[in-house]
Amino acid sequence: MNEVLIGPFRQLLTMRDLPLKGALNDSQLEVIEQGGLWIENGKVKAVGDFETLRSQAGDAVEVEVITGDKVCLPSFVDCHTHIAFGGNRANDFAMRNAGSSYLEIAQAGGGIWSTVKHTREATQEELKELTKRRAAYLLAQGITTVEVKSGYGLNKEEELKTLRAVKQANAELEMDLVPTCLAAHMKPKDFEGTAKEYLALMAADLFPVLKEEKLTERIDAFIEQTAFSAEDIQDYFKKAKELGFKITVHADQFSTSGSAVAVAFDAVSADHLEASTDAEIALLADSDVVAVALPAASLGIGCAFTPARRLLDAGASLAIATDWNPGSAPMGQLIASAGILATMEKLSNAEVLAAVTFRAAQALNLSDRGRLVEGQLADFVLYDTNNYQNITYLQGALQPSAVWKNGVAVRSNLK
Numbered sequence: 001m002n003e004v005l006i007g008p009f010r011q012l013l014t015m016r017d018l019p020l021k022g023a024l025n026d027s028q029l030e031v032i033e034q035g036g037l038w039i040e041n042g043k044v045k046a047v048g049d050f051e052t053l054r055s056q057a058g059d060a061v062e063v064e065v066i067t068g069d070k071v072c073l074p075s076f077v078d079c080h081t082h083i084a085f086g087g088n089r090a091n092d093f094a095m096r097n098a099g100s101s102y103l104e105i106a107q108a109g110g111g112i113w114s115t116v117k118h119t120r121e122a123t124q125e126e127l128k129e130l131t132k133r134r135a136a137y138l139l140a141q142g143i144t145t146v147e148v149k150s151g152y153g154l155n156k157e158e159e160l161k162t163l164r165a166v167k168q169a170n171a172e173l174e175m176d177l178v179p180t181c182l183a184a185h186m187k188p189k190d191f192e193g194t195a196k197e198y199l200a201l202m203a204a205d206l207f208p209v210l211k212e213e214k215l216t217e218r219i220d221a222f223i224e225q226t227a228f229s230a231e232d233i234q235d236y237f238k239k240a241k242e243l244g245f246k247i248t249v250h251a252d253q254f255s256t257s258g259s260a261v262a263v264a265f266d267a268v269s270a271d272h273l274e275a276s277t278d279a280e281i282a283l284l285a286d287s288d289v290v291a292v293a294l295p296a297a298s299l300g301i302g303c304a305f306t307p308a309r310r311l312l313d314a315g316a317s318l319a320i321a322t323d324w325n326p327g328s329a330p331m332g333q334l335i336a337s338a339g340i341l342a343t344m345e346k347l348s349n350a351e352v353l354a355a356v357t358f359r360a361a362q363a364l365n366l367s368d369r370g371r372l373v374e375g376q377l378a379d380f381v382l383y384d385t386n387n388y389q390n391i392t393y394l395q396g397a398l399q400p401s402a403v404w405k406n407g408v409a410v411r412s413n414l415k
Contacts, residue, residue, distance in 0.1 A: 002040065002041050002042075002407075003038070003039065003040045003041075003045065003057070003060070003061045003062065004038075004039050004061065004062045004063070004064055004407065005036055005037070005038045005039075005050075005053055005054060005057050005061050005062070005063045005064070006036060006037045006039065006063075006064045006066060007034070007035060007036030007037060007050035007053070007065075007066055007072075008034040008035065008036055008050035008051070008065075008066060009032075009034070009035050009036070009050075009066060009070050009071065009072040009382070010033070010034070010069040010070055010071060010385075010386050011031050011032070011033060011035070011071045011072070011386070011387070011388050012031070012032040012033075012035030012036070012037070012047065012071075012072045012073075012372070013029060013030065013031055013032075013071070013072070013073040013074075013353065013372070013388055014030045014032065014047055014074075014371060014372045014373055015029075015030070015073070015074055015353070015354065015357055015358055015370065015371040015372065015373075016030045016371060016372075016373050017030070018350070018354055018358070018371075020317050020358070020359060020362055021285075021315055021316060021317040022312060022315045022316070022317075023312040023313055023348075023351065024312075024348055024350035024351045024354055025348055025350060026348050026349050026350045028350055029349070029350050029353075031388065032047070032048065032049065034049060034050050034051070035047065035048065035049065035050060035072070036048065036049065036050030036051075036053045036054070037072070037372060037378065037380065038053050038056075038057060038061070039378040039407040040407075041407070042377065042378055042406035042407040042408070043375060043376065043377055043378055043406075043407070044372055044373060044374055044375065044376050044377075044378050045374065046374060047372055047373060047374070066382070068384070069384065069385060069386035070382045070383065070384065070385075070401070071382065071383045071385050071386070071387070071388045071390075071391070072372070072380055072381070072382050073353065073357070073372070073380065073381060073383075073388065073391075074357045074358070074369070074370050074371055074372050074376075074379060074380055074381070075142050075143065075144040075145075075357075075369075075379040075380050075381045075403060075404070075405070076141070076142050076143040076144070076145075076334055076335075076356045076357060076360070076381065077143065077144075077145040077146075077319075077356065077357060077358075077360035077361045077363075077364065077366075077369065077370060078138055078143045078145070078146045078147065078321050078322050078324075078334055078356075078360070079145075079147050079178075079269065079290075079292060079319050079321045079360040079361070079363040079364050080147055080149075080269075080271050080292055080294060080321035080322070080323050080363075081134075081138075081146055081147055081148055081149065081321065081322055081323065081324040081325070081332075082148075082149050082151065082152070082182075082323070082324060082325035082326075083130075083131055083134040083135065083138075083146070083148055083324050083325075083332075084119075084127055084130070084131045084148050084149070084150065084152070084162050084165060084166050084169075085115050085118070085119050085127075085130070085152050085325065085326050086115070086118035086119040086120075086121060086122035086126070086127065086130065086152070087114060087115050087117070087118025087119065087326060088118075088326060089110055089114060089115065089326045089327050089330075090330075091108075091110060092105050092110040092111065092114070092327055093300070093330070095108065095110065096301070096302070097302075102226070111327070112152070112185065112186055112327060113186075113188075113189055115152045115325075115326050115327065116152050116153070116154055116188065118152075119152035119153060119158070119162065120152075120153065120158050124161045124164055124165045124168075125165075127161065127162060127165035128165040128166075128168045128169045128172075129169075131148060131165060131166055131169040131177075132169045132172060132173060134324065134332065135148075135169065135173055135175060135177060136173070137332060138175075138322075138324075138332065138334070139173075139174070139175050139403060139410065139411060140399070140400075140403075140411060141333070141334055141335065141396075141399065141400065142335075142381035142399075142400040142403050143175070143334060144175045144176065144369075144379045144403065144405045144410075145175065145176045145178065145360075145361065145364070145366070145369060145379070146175065146176070146177055146178065147177075147178045147179075147180055147218075147321070147364055148166045148169075148177050148178065148179055148180065149179075149180045149181075149182040149220060150162040150163050150166075150179070150180070150181050150182050150183065151181075151182030151183065151184075151185035151220070151222075152185070153183070154183065154185065154186070154188035154191075155188065155190075155191075156201075156202070156205050156206050156209070159181065159183045159202075159206055160206070160209060160210075160213075160215070163179050163181060163210070163215040163216055164213070164215065166179045166215075167179065167213075167215055174405055174408075174410040175405055175410070176405075178218070178364050178366075179215060179216040179218070180216055180218040180219070180220050180248065181206070181210055181215070181216045181218065181219050181220065182220040182221070182222070182250075183202045183206055184199060184202065184219075184220070184221035184222060184227070184228055184233065184236060185221075185222050185227065186222065186226070186227045186228075187227075187228070195228055195229070195232045196232055196235070199228065199232060199233065199235070199236040200235065200236070202236070203235070203236050203239040203240070207219075207239060207240065207243055207245070208243075210245075211243060211244075216245075217244075217245060217246055217365075218245060218246045218247075218248055218268075218364075219236075219237070219240040219245045219246070219247055219248070220247075220248045220249065220250065221233050221236065221237070221249060221250065222250040223249055223250060223251055223257060223258035223261055224250070224253055224254055224255060224258065225254065225255055226254075227250075229257070230257040230258070230260065230261050233261060237261070237265050241265065246267075246268050246365055247262070247265045247266070247267040247268065248262075248267050248268055248269045248270075248271065248363075249261055249262040249265075249267050249269070249270050249271065250271055250272055251270040251271060251272055251273060251276075252270070252272055252273045252274065252275045252276045252280055253272035253273075253274055253275060253297075254274070254275055254303075255275055256275055256276065256277060256279075256280055258270065258272075259273060259276060259280040259283055259284055259289075260280065260283060262284075262287075262289050263283050263284065263286075263287045263289055266287075266288070266289075267289050268289070268290060268362075268363060268364070268365050269289060269290040269291070269292045269319070269363040269364075270284060270289050270290075270291055270292065271292035271294060271321070271323075271363075272292075272294055272297065272306065273291055273292075273293065273306045273307070273311070274297075274298060274303055274304050274305065274306050275304075276306070276307055276311075278310075281307065281310050281311055281314050281316065282314060284311065284314075284316045285311065285314035285315040285316040286315075288317075289317075290317045290318070290319050290359060290362050290363040291306070291308075291311045291316045291317060291318050291319070292318075292319045292320070292321055292360075292363055293305070293306035293308050293318060293319070293320050293321075293341055293355070294306065294320075294321055294322070294323035294329065294337075295320065295337040295338065295340055295341035295344075296322055296323055296324070296328075296329035296331050296332075296333070296337040297323045297325075297328045297329040299329075299331070299337065299340070300327075300328040300329045300330065300331070301328050305341055305344050305345060306341070306345075307345070308320075308341060308345040308347060308351075309345045309346055309347065312347070312351060317359050317362060318351065318354075318355050318359060319355050319356070319359045319360040319362070319363045320334070320337070320338045320341060320352065320355040320356050320360070321334070321356075321360065321363075322334050322337060333396050334356060334396075335356070335391065335392070335395070335396040336395050336396025336397075337396075338352050338355065338356055338392070339352070339392045339393075339394075339395035339396060340395060342392055343395075349388070349389055349391075349392055352392050353388075353391075353392075357369075357370040357371070358370025358371050377406060378404060378406060378407035379404065379405055379406065380403075380404050381400045381402070381403050381404070382400060382401050382402040382403075383398060383400055383401060384398075384401045385398060401413045
């Protein structure tokens with residue numbers, strides 16, 4: 001048996017008893033002064049006052065004493081990324097800011113197809129190493145669970161190459177990667193048939209291999225005028241559900257219809273939602289679909305933010321993710337982008353922290369992390385500060401001093 005008691009922390013935020021849906025205020029946060037975590041075999045055994053836990057634990061339990069002012073909270077979950085890619089699209093960003101349209105950028109050799117070409121040129125080993133490097137950057141920010149999409153292969157073998165690279169990267173990292181198949185990112189330029197024919201081919205040829213090799217349990221699709229329509233995607237998602245895959249949707253980024261598909265297929269999440277209107281907000285609020293805001297994409301493209309305030313007030317569940325990708329969201333900074341969204345949408349600290357912990361975990365259909373309560377994974381992060389409010393106040397400038405995964409310190413700069 002492996003047990004350790006860690007503390008005392010100036011503040012320990014548990015996220016205990018907070019609901020999965022709806023608005024939150026900061027008075028609902030459980031903040032334990034001089035708190036401690038009792039960990040057994042990688043999970044939280046008990047949480048509470050450090051000295052009380054110390055007396056209960058006795059001499060048989062190892063004690064790790066934390067000195068100085070430290071804030072402890074659950075480590076973060078980034079529930080939407082595209083970090084398995086090759087190439088660079090800095091020129092896209094420059095052209096977009098100089099006034100070029102999406103079509104003009106694509107005609108100049110940029111856009112998603114540029115990343116597809118570079119990703120296809122990369123070997124599986126190269127993609128694995130690129131994914132590991134970017135994941136390690138996220139881990140240093142206190143993120144211990146990261147969703148990773150394919151979608152820059154856009155044919156059977158290249159999509160498999162990407163997801164195999166993610167699986168290999170996951171085996172070599174001190175964190176959890178959650179793979180998602182986004183073969184329905186766009187109809188590839190080198191496919192001569194229709195959008196429906198492409199989707200039918202992927203469903204028939206790719207889905208069985210994903211199952212056989214256990215490469216993913218999640219199927220995503222970009223429902224948009226420049227990608228696939230709500231009608232196009234019906235048979236694709238039906239086949240995915242028949243095979244037992246969970247559904248997630250790139251929805252309502254520039255036009256609406258995607259969130260309605262997400263609700264109809266009981267998706268775990270609908271991501272983007274910058275174009276969502278009151279009708280889509282009401283649909284999501286009346287469902288169990290997690291609304292995932294991607295503020296870095298709004299910054300990268302220069303468009304409106306996800307209507308996070310209205311979603312929460314309507315009763316929806318809101319998560320926030322980086323959307324780290326080479327085109328629209330290259331920053332890869334979760335707390336920075338979440339802090340900006342909080343300012344623009346007037347989100348409480350409780351709403352922001354819930355959105356990057358247990359609500360983000362819910363968007364990945366994970367119920368074993370995101371809270372520091374009995375039975376949950378001992379995934380947590382420490383900050384050198386005496387006030388948890390500084391985490392969002394400093395908008396990413398305050399970085400963690402230590403990160404624990406499954407009760408083990410995987411990053412530590414403790415003084």
